[in-house]
Amino acid sequence: MSLLAVGTVAFDAIETPFGKTDKIVGGAATFICLSASQFTHKMGLVSVVGGDFPKETIELLKQKGVNMDGLQIKENEKTFFWSGKYHNDMNSRDTIDTQLNVLADFVPVVPEEMRNAEFLMLGNLMPKLQLDVIKQMTTRPKLIVLDTMNFWMDIAMDDLIENLKHIDVLTINDGEARQLSGEYSLVKAAQKILKMGPKYLIIKKGEHGALLFNKEQVFFAPALPLEDVFDPTGAGDTFAGGFIGYLASTKDISFENMKRAIIYGSAMASFCVEKFGTERLLNLTSTEVEERIQEFVDLVQFDISLVNE
Numbered sequence: 470m471s472l473l474a475v476g477t478v479a480f481d482a483i484e485t486p487f488g489k490t491d492k493i494v495g496g497a498a499t500f501i502c503l504s505a506s507q508f509t510h511k512m513g514l515v516s517v518v519g520g521d522f523p524k525e526t527i528e529l530l531k532q533k534g535v536n537m538d539g540l541q542i543k544e545n546e547k548t549f550f551w552s553g554k555y556h557n558d559m560n561s562r563d564t565i566d567t568q569l570n571v572l573a574d575f576v577p578v579v580p581e582e583m584r585n586a587e588f589l590m591l592g593n594l595m596p597k598l599q600l601d602v603i604k605q606m607t608t609r610p611k612l613i614v615l616d617t618m619n620f621w622m623d624i625a626m627d628d629l630i631e632n633l634k635h636i637d638v639l640t641i642n643d644g645e646a647r648q649l650s651g652e653y654s655l656v657k658a659a660q661k662i663l664k665m666g667p668k669y670l671i672i673k674k675g676e677h678g679a680l681l682f683n684k685e686q687v688f689f690a691p692a693l694p695l696e697d698v699f700d701p702t703g704a705g706d707t708f709a710g711g712f713i714g715y716l717a718s719t720k721d722i723s724f725e726n727m728k729r730a731i732i733y734g735s736a737m738a739s740f741c742v743e744k745f746g747t748e749r750l751l752n753l754t755s756t757e758v759e760e761r762i763q764e765f766v767d768l769v770q771f772d773i774s775l776v777n778e
């Protein structure tokens with residue numbers, strides 16, 4: 470197994486300035502798997518759903534090459550539910566409701582064949598459960614990436630800080646980086662967070678791109694300027710899935726390759742926001758992905774001859 474992903478598989482109800490949805494399929498791990506499946510088919514998922522979750526979605530993920538043996542189905546319980554409302558700028562949102570349901574007493578069990586995965590993506594989930602999964606790995610993965618959100622910082626900050634000692638890459642948004650570090654400057658925030666454990670930090674800034682830090686270097690990737698953004702839900706997870714999926718497919722975890730992975734992650738996120746929920750990711754072709762990567766290259770490429778060179 471090359472890549473193991475953990476995180477919520479959920480129902481979401483979303484409101485944006487462009488419309489409103491009833492319960493649709495969402496969840497951090499759903500977006501991660503759909504995105505990463507563009508790059509690798511040697512991947513598995515560990516999560517939990519209730520009996521109300523559509524069996525077709527589980528089949529669809531299988532068809533995308535995701536091993537679903539680690540998905541627990543609790544027939545008599547309800548799937549995790551999240552609802553959010555985006556502000557007019559589409560860059561910020563309010564969580565209206567979070568119902569843990571089946572997640573409240575979830576005990577993740579990593580199937581035997583996934584315990585030696587080389588790449589581990591700890592998607593948004595209770596921090597204690599993320600650590601539980603790390604502990605079940607028989608060999609230390611080559612790279613552990615962790616994503617989280619303000620919800621867990623508000624109620625389980627100590628557990629999250631413990632997790633930072635066991636991972637390689639942390640992906641959070643700018644507001645969360647400020648909350649975690651207590652610093653407003655993102656550069657100072659990054660310095661503080663890198664001292665907490667991770668070797669790399671990715672700060673996602675929505676339509677303003679993403680920053681990759683290690684102790685010595687920093688890299689910036691823009692987000693593609695899009696005419697229409699319908700629904701940013703899952704963009705962060707889709708980004709993370711593209712990032713780790715690309716790394717898992719190339720097996721190169723150098724800083725230089727992480728720069729490429731960030732561009733792939735950003736390209737995947739740019740598709741995600743074009744439609745509500747997971748819709749745009751479902752029928753995405755590799756040609757569309759490659760064309761979008763080219764758009765990124767064209768967007769940032771320029772020639773400068775320095776006078777003193």
Ligand code: AMP
Binds near residue numbers: 701705
């Ligand atoms: P993103 O827009 O990338 O932050 O991810 C949104 C997805 O995260 C939605 O599909 C939700 O189902 C899921 N989600 C929302 N809140 C949580 C939470 N507290 N823990 C785990 N997943 C969540």
